[in-house]
Amino acid sequence: MRMAELSRRSEVPVPTIKYYLREGLLPTGVRTGRNQADYTEDHLRRLTMIRALRNVGGLSVTAVRDVLAAVDADGPRPHQVFRVAQEAIAGPGLEEDSAEARAAFAEVDELIARMGWRIAPTSPARGTLARLLHDIRRAGDEGLLDTLDERAEIAEQVAELDLRTAWSRPDLAAQVRTVVVGTVLGDALATTLRRLAQQHVSLTGSGRPDHR
Amino acid sequence: MRMAELSRRSEVPVPTIKYYLREGLLPTGVRTGRNQADYTEDHLRRLTMIRALRNVGGLSVTAVRDVLAAVDADGPRPHQVFRVAQEAIAGPGLEEDSAEARAAFAEVDELIARMGWRIAPTSPARGTLARLLHDIRRAGDEGLLDTLDERAEIAEQVAELDLRTAWSRPDLAAQVRTVVVGTVLGDALATTLRRLAQQHVSLTGSGRPDHR
Incomplete structure (x- = not known):
């Protein structure tokens, strides 16, 4: 999907999505043109997770980065992720x-x-x-x-x-x-x-x- | 107790206490001098409640006022207070x-x-x-x-x-x-x-x- 659709479906404004992309919280999409990229359901899921951590959990962008790093780490044990999330x-x-x-x-x-x-x-x-x-x-x-x-x-x-x-x-x-x-x-x-x-x-x- | 002690015991800074007094969230103390008043354990309890509503509950001053109005109302039924707090x-x-x-x-x-x-x-x-x-x-x-x-x-x-x-x-x-x-x-x-x-x-x- 295009960024406009990603924004609509995630309820995250386009400038915020661009900020997360720059900060590396969200992986870049597959480039389909000079100023265009394609995003997947995985992007939508991750963006929704970031949104929940920010809005519902009240986490700072730095704290979201720490939690996502634990999620992305190769083979973390669930109780380690609990600790980081906590x-x-x-x-x-x-x-x-x-x-x-x-x-x-x-x-x-x-x-x-x-x-x-x-x-x-x-x-x-x-x-x-x-x-x-x-x-x-x-x-x-x-x-x-x-x-x-x-x-x-x-x-x-x-x-x-x-x-x-x-x-x-x-x-x-x-x-x-x-x-x-x-x-x-x-x-x-x-x-x-x-x-x-x-x-x-x-x-x-x-x-x-x-x-x- | 004097305002300095009220501040120390409640962990609420003096300027914030003065703000709550001006806004009527906290009743005034008993005047003991030109620039001096005496506060009771009831003041401390109410201030701690305001602090908890603000810091733990994340309530705005306006929302705190609504909740306290429900608390102060003559003979509210508990389920009405539940509704206001909620x-x-x-x-x-x-x-x-x-x-x-x-x-x-x-x-x-x-x-x-x-x-x-x-x-x-x-x-x-x-x-x-x-x-x-x-x-x-x-x-x-x-x-x-x-x-x-x-x-x-x-x-x-x-x-x-x-x-x-x-x-x-x-x-x-x-x-x-x-x-x-x-x-x-x-x-x-x-x-x-x-x-x-x-x-x-x-x-x-x-x-x-x-x-x-």
Whole structure:
């Protein structure tokens, strides 16, 4: 297809596509004339992945480059790709520079131990979770923290589903794509499904106290 | 406490606090001198909530104002607050302007019917989900879509936990705070727990094929 069609189908403006081509995020098309090239379904798929990483995942162009490099690497192991995808989209961590912050990290490590999870001490998610527990406590919402273990168990169910999904793909390239797309779009999917379910449960849930 | 302490404890810079005071997002403190006021733990809690909505939820100041207005309203019902919090943080929806988009909306409505969920047709989450299904399909990742029903069932478990948490709070003000904080910080919490669980399962999960 021509660039105009690639732009229309991917919903990415032509100048942005040209920028990705210059930056090497998207491979060049097959030249068919002086100022013309032909693009394939693979280009469309990759462009959609870049768009999702940028818009849904909020990744910088540099972070997208890191994730795509991991996707392109010859024979990465899925758990390495998980790590790269996770590092690219990690939120701000907490500095271990106060007693309060150290307490939040201790709480994270206790949860990890209770769950029996094997987590690298350098994992960015550890610092992100410490930051969140710290913020949630400050916002005065103990309710979320009271149900932390139940939420961790649900997260493990989701992770098992994620990995099962990735491993069921026919080849390593597809597995890696599923890990990347699944990590970024999967977060948004889980959040949106939770919103719909909250609406349903808030209207119909049993145990609901009666408000006026 | 003085403003300097409020700033230190909330990690919100003094000029930003002054801006929120001017905009009426934060109530003024008790005047103790010509240029001095005293702030309470309630100020700190509210400021932390604003900070979380801004930084973690990515809300604009206008959206924060809408959410806080719902929190402050006399006797809102929790499901109304859910709706306001959800509308404030809704992602971009999908326009029903192509056959492909209409197919995505039909898919959302079929899922809602299969789950037996009661969802308002105007719910922003419906359009967000249609947009995501559309993007995931375009990115060539059918794996996530194959497990949609399982993910919706997990989302319902989470929503039940969310509502149970909110309803267990001692009074309506605390319930409303839990809904708001739980919606915004709860998304980030679920995402982060999922990351940790993915790391664990990708290293230890059963059923993992052996890659080099």
